[in-house]
Amino acid sequence: MIAFDLECPQGHIFEGWFDRNESFEEQNIHGLVRCPYCDDSDIRKVMSPVAVRRSQPAAAAGQEMIDYRRLAKEVVEYIKNNSEDVGVRFAAEALKIHYGVAERRSIRGSATSDEEKTLKEEGVDFIKVPFPVSDDDKTN
Ligand SMILES: [Zn+2]
Numbered sequence: 001m002i003a004f005d006l007e008c009p010q011g012h013i014f015e016g017w018f019d020r021n022e023s024f025e026e027q028n029i030h031g032l033v034r035c036p037y038c039d040d041s042d043i044r045k046v047m048s049p050v051a052v053r054r055s056q057p058a059a060a061a062g063q064e065m066i067d068y069r070r071l072a073k074e075v076v077e078y079i080k081n082n083s084e085d086v087g088v089r090f091a092a093e094a095l096k097i098h099y100g101v102a103e104r105r106s107i108r109g110s111a112t113s114d115e116e117k118t119l120k121e122e123g124v125d126f127i128k129v130p131f132p133v134s135d136d137d138k139t140n
Helices: 021-029 068-081 090-098 113-122 135-139
Strands: 002-007 013-018 084-087 107-109
Touching: 002 021, 013 021, 084 090, 090 107, 090 113
Parallel strands: 084 107
Antiparallel strands: 002 013
């Protein structure tokens, strides 16, 4: 993008943004460039134009790239190593633990949306991860 300082016959100076240098000329010939103050289309470039190039910050590309696949794998590994796989019985087990019927422990598994709703209603804390952490899920 290039910014020009533009001026109308009334002396209003405003900034116009164009994708390239020629765009101003093309649009101005067709009267498409107008003063935002008085709507005059007789616009000229101010002689010492401030040209600003807005390119993609080169440094940003490729830097700070998070490897989400690796991250996801690590999260899955962590969960697998630190919880018991209860598979599709997740909701039932979570409720049992919640009410002290079953031993308090970390579990993982899958739940249907209805089961999730029940868990929420019962005030059971759980987190959802967007990838299978239960061995049961692999058969799906
Ligand atoms: Zn004007």
